[in-house]
Amino acid sequence: xxxxxxxxxxxxxxxxxxxxxxxxxxxxxxxxxxxxxxxxxxxxxxxxxxxxxxxxxxxxxxxxxxxxxxxxxxxxxxxxxxxxxxxxxxxxxxxxxxxxxxxxxxxxxxxxxxxxxxxxxxxxxxxxxxxxxxx
Numbered sequence: 001x002x003x004x005x006x007x008x009x010x011x012x013x014x015x016x017x018x019x020x021x022x023x024x025x026x027x028x029x030x031x032x033x034x035x036x037x038x039x040x041x042x043x044x045x046x047x048x049x050x051x052x053x054x055x056x057x058x059x060x061x062x063x064x065x066x067x068x069x070x071x072x073x074x075x076x077x078x079x080x081x082x083x084x085x086x087x088x089x090x091x092x093x094x095x096x097x098x099x100x101x102x103x104x105x106x107x108x109x110x111x112x113x114x115x116x117x118x119x120x121x122x123x124x125x126x127x128x129x130x131x132x133x134x135x
Contacts, residue, residue, distance in 0.1 A: 009084040032083070035086055035092060036135075039096050039133070042096060043095060046065055046099060049061060053065075054106045054107060057105065069096060085094065091132070094121070095125040112131065
């Protein structure tokens with residue numbers, strides 16, 4: 001029996017489709033009610049690291065943190081409001097979305113994204129998200 005191997009292009013297409021299906025299935029399988037807890041765990045892992053990066057003026061941390069934030073938001077489908085089930089948890093989505101900018105504004109206070117209310121909004125959103133997670 002002579003089995004022909006698929007071409008590299010066909011194999012790549014199959015693997016890409018399989019990965020996309022797995023990611024779509026994982027995002028669809030996420031229970032939105034668990035999002036506040038996941039967001040708090042994510043932020044609780046990042047915020048101490050951000051504090052160190054701010055003290056050490058480590059800009060590399062922020063690039064890496066942005067990548068982790070994008071991955072987290074894609075996992076939960078809240079980037080570009082793709083998951084309407086997360087609408088009740090807006091404080092959590094905003095806290096996750098803003099934490100990197102808040103840290104960068106501590107390094108570069110005159111940055112274009114930095115305004116006087118950003119840190120206050122972030123703190124309020126984080127507090128509300130923690131309350132939702134504790135329910």
